[in-house]
Amino acid sequence: MATQKSRQHKPGKPGPTTKPAKSGAAIPIEVDASTQPPLGMPAERFLRDYWQKRPLLIRNAFPGFESPIQPEDLAGLACEEGTLSRIVAHDREKDAWMLRHGPFEEALFPDMPHHDWTLLVQDVDKWDSDVAALLDAFDFLPRWRLDDIMVSFAAPGGSVGAHVDQYDVFLLQALGHRRWQIDASDQPSLEFRNDVELKLLREFHPTHEWLLRPGDMLYLPPGVPHHGVAEDACLTFSVGMRAPSAAELLGDFVDTLAADADEGLRYRDPDLAPAKDPAQIDDDAMRRAIEALNALRMNDPERLGDWFGRFITLYRNAGEVMAAPEGAAEDAQSRIQVEWDLQHGATLVRHPYSRMAWRKAARGARLYVNGEGHDLPVRDAKYVANAKGIDSAGYTALSEAGRDRVHELLRTGHYSLVHEGEEEE
Incomplete structure (x- = not known):
């Protein structure tokens, strides 16, 4: 379960609508976002000129950034059941690659070499609330398009090889320094090696190279070959999009x-x-x-929309929302008890693996929660889908149908009742 921490990351606010770029005007591949984080430009211009079109290096996307987690935290998380983790190691002399899947034993990490390996852990935003708070900076994108924040630790020289992703990704440097190379040519080589388990490119011809420091971020649209190598021990946060084929x-x-x-x-x-x-x-x-x-x-359209809402809110990872065991305190909470607690400062906190979205429907709206659709008034569906937590005021403002749905979601594990002064475990 995610831990709640006090530090909050403030998202950058999109600026005013921008005019289309003048014909023939050069579009930069590198910007400084010191005065307008996290994109260095209005969100509208980024979406128009870069989103799924061209890569962008954003210096100071998060000025003065301090990583909310440390390498030892990531290693500990990789040892937990239910996490998706991998270790990729590279033998430079033989150009051989090794891939291992977690969870791992704690005793493994002290014996790891001092160079040329990488630990990758998926869905760290589901386990750490400070990491999850970074997603607020990407609210210019539909939340249901955001997949997860993967965090990688790399020892000096650590890499996962030259590869290509079929989804958009923002690569935020969190700790240390990583050197990135990309191939931004019109027709890059996309053939894979057949001698390794990983999907690595047979040929890689970089057109750009940068050294990223904490707070810098590299945006890559789908299909851009890239290769990152740690200059020193470093952490990189990968904010990936869900892009089903x-x-x-x-x-x-x-x-x-x-x-x-x-x-x-x-x-x-x-x-x-x-x-x-x-x-x-x-x-x-x-x-x-x-x-x-x-x-x-x-x-x-109605049937298609309902199917897509259920499909896109299903997680593809190992995490699962489960109801409290029968007879447990959470299961035994009556609606009267819950409402009394809310009136006295408690909050309904959404489970980190509870994925929600909503859409207008023929009769009001449909709220989608982890693949299930629920009829609600538009106002209720919009509020519940966007709210990370529901307090007394938010709960009271819901219609009777909305309150019924929230209580049912609490019963089935999508919320936990956190009392004032408590932390979610």
Whole structure:
């Protein structure tokens, strides 16, 4: 469970809407964000000129940044059950790569070499509230697009090799120094090596190279080859986006349609005429096949939207929200008790693995919580999806349906009741 800490990271505020760049105007690949963190420009301009278009090095994205966690904290987290962690090591003489998956034994780390290895831990934002607070700086993006904050510790020379990601990523230097190289050419080489377990590029031809220090951040759109090597012992925070492939979207949607399909919906041909060629699949047959598929309402915006809301709020990691065991104090809390506690300073704190989003629907709104959809008034759905915690005022402002839903989410583990002066464990 995440720990609650007092320090808060303030997000940068988007500036006014910017005008399109003049034709032929050079778009910089490096900016200083000292006076306008975290992007060094209005969010609108970043989204227009860089988002999924070109990389950007942002010096001083977080001026005076101090890492909320230390390497020993990350090592301890990598030993916990339920974390997704890896160690990547490189033998330079043989150009051989080793990959190990956690959780790891604590005794492993004191015996690790002093160079050429990296520890990577996914979803650190779910375990540490100060790391999670960094996500507020990225509120110019839909929250449901943000996947997680992966934190990597690298010993001097540590690297995961030259590779390419198929999603947007912000690489924030948190501790120490890392040298990044990228290939920003129009047609980079994207063939992978076949002699290593990792997906490493066979060839890498960098066009840009930078040394990042704490507070600097590198944004990379999908498909840009990059290679980071630690100059000294360092921590790097990777804020990654969720970008499901078209095949993943199609597969899940079709599975959902098939699971919900009425067995009575079938291929029909009441207008069948005598076959001219009994072996031919003619145009009329294909028309009937399309009609059978259309009966599944694949193009229904309401059905499509409901499926996507459930799909995109499902986590792909090992974390899971679970209800309290039957008979536990949390399970036994009556609604009257909860409301009394809220009135006396308690707060309903959302579980770090509880992923929420909302959308307008035919009748009000739908709130999506970890793959489940719930009908609510628009005001309630918007508030619950955005609120990290619900206090007495927020709870009271909800409709009766909203309060019913929140209490049910508490019962199923999506919230914990934290009393004033307590810390969430």
